[in-house]
Amino acid sequence: MTPVLFRLGPLEVGTHDAFVVLGVGVALGVFYLENRRRNLFDPRLWTIAAGALVTGAVFAKLGSGWRYLVDNPEPSLIGLWLHGGKSVLGGLAGAYLGVILTKRLVGYPHKTGDLFAPAVALGIAVGRIGCFLTEPIGTPTSLPWGITVSPEVGARIPNCPQCTTGLPLHPSFLYEIVALVVLYGALRWLRPRVEVPGELFKVFLLGYGAFRFLVEFVRGNETFALGLTGSQIFLLATMPLLVAYFFRQLVRHAYRPSRSRPAAMGTAA
Numbered sequence: 001m002t003p004v005l006f007r008l009g010p011l012e013v014g015t016h017d018a019f020v021v022l023g024v025g026v027a028l029g030v031f032y033l034e035n036r037r038r039n040l041f042d043p044r045l046w047t048i049a050a051g052a053l054v055t056g057a058v059f060a061k062l063g064s065g066w067r068y069l070v071d072n073p074e075p076s077l078i079g080l081w082l083h084g085g086k087s088v089l090g091g092l093a094g095a096y097l098g099v100i101l102t103k104r105l106v107g108y109p110h111k112t113g114d115l116f117a118p119a120v121a122l123g124i125a126v127g128r129i130g131c132f133l134t135e136p137i138g139t140p141t142s143l144p145w146g147i148t149v150s151p152e153v154g155a156r157i158p159n160c161p162q163c164t165t166g167l168p169l170h171p172s173f174l175y176e177i178v179a180l181v182v183l184y185g186a187l188r189w190l191r192p193r194v195e196v197p198g199e200l201f202k203v204f205l206l207g208y209g210a211f212r213f214l215v216e217f218v219r220g221n222e223t224f225a226l227g228l229t230g231s232q233i234f235l236l237a238t239m240p241l242l243v244a245y246f247f248r249q250l251v252r253h254a255y256r257p258s259r260s261r262p263a264a265m266g267t268a269a
Helices: 015-037 044-071 077-082 088-106 113-134 172-190 199-218 230-251 261-267
Strands: 004-008 011-014
Touching: 004 015, 011 015, 015 044, 015 113, 044 088, 044 113, 088 113, 088 199, 088 230, 113 172, 113 199, 172 199, 199 230
Parallel strands: none
Antiparallel strands: 004 011
């Protein structure tokens, strides 16, 4: 594991934070390309993206900082911000809320989910490289692609007792990186085929949520009710809403091809 990516004199650049920044850069690059491909040059779109980044960062921290609030009778904002890591699910929820609020503030009336979906998928994939290099990677496995961590390295990984056993472990973050790249490709494939504006982001949320629920079983995170992790409990509470939405869309034949696809694709945001 590599907690420090490189050093510049007394300055240490953390691996996790470096890949988070790189992931944000990749996401913004894909977002720019999607805007250019659709001939969208409205500066309000970048204000919306900035709003999503700010609220996403705050909720990502809150999503992983709840343990600090539980364990500290006198919590502080500084302590909350410095505690622990970041929650991808919390970040997604915050970014989604940020997009809604910022669109209302700037008066942007069009759907933006199709612009954000591929950007978010690829950005998270890049950011997860930092997680793989710095965090507990998974539970023990007998599968041939399990990764063995030396006891010396495992001792430097916080909250990972399985890392010091010398047993092969599930590379859960590699699973997630591959799944996100596949999901990115699926979104690219669906892009000219789904006519409902903004629908691709909901497709991303459904696909990522389903995968994330499954991969939690081999990640080794702390479990709570029914042997489920906090992320799984959150997904059990939210995923049925997405399933119900898509079921309603199918019943209404919302995805039936129409003859107006070229015009719709040219204007959908």
